[in-house]
Amino acid sequence: MSNAPADTWTEPGWDVATTTDVETRWTSVTLTCRADGCRQLVMTALPKNVTIDQYLHTRFVTDHQNQHRPGRALDITVEWEISACCSVCEDEIGDIVQKDEGVTCRECGTTWDLDGTYGHRAES
Numbered sequence: 001m002s003n004a005p006a007d008t009w010t011e012p013g014w015d016v017a018t019t020t021d022v023e024t025r026w027t028s029v030t031l032t033c034r035a036d037g038c039r040q041l042v043m044t045a046l047p048k049n050v051t052i053d054q055y056l057h058t059r060f061v062t063d064h065q066n067q068h069r070p071g072r073a074l075d076i077t078v079e080w081e082i083s084a085c086c087s088v089c090e091d092e093i094g095d096i097v098q099k100d101e102g103v104t105c106r107e108c109g110t111t112w113d114l115d116g117t118y119g120h121r122a123e124s
């Protein structure tokens with residue numbers, strides 16, 4: 001019981017498709033998000049002692065539904081790309097790639113910290 005206003009938002013829910021393997025009793029589950037324009041699929045397999053309902057309340061599954069709340073936005077996949085020019089190579093372009101905890105130029109072997117500082121040439 002709290003004095004907070006009632007949460008009138010209703011989660012879009014999932015279409016649930018299941019097939020149970022007669023031998024292993026494991027149930028293959030495919031969830032399809034019902035929200036308009038959302039095609040999020042969740043596929044899993046549950047042992048016989050776990051119900052679909054229990055699975056629908058796992059954090060991973062409810063987290064997606066919560067992304068449909070007003071004011072929220074769906075997760076995106078962010079890919080980070082190294083973009084840097086070498087300060088050692090003669091063409092000043094080089095080929096900077098991430099390596100271990102820092103970055104390195106594949107052409108001249110110079111290494112830097114991830115933020116581009118503390119550069120060390122290969123043969124020094």
Ligand SMILES: [Zn+2]
Pocket residue numbers: 033034035038039040064065068
């Ligand atoms: Zn969705």
Ligand SMILES: [Zn+2]
Pocket residue numbers: 086087088089093094095105106107108109110
């Ligand atoms: Zn270089």
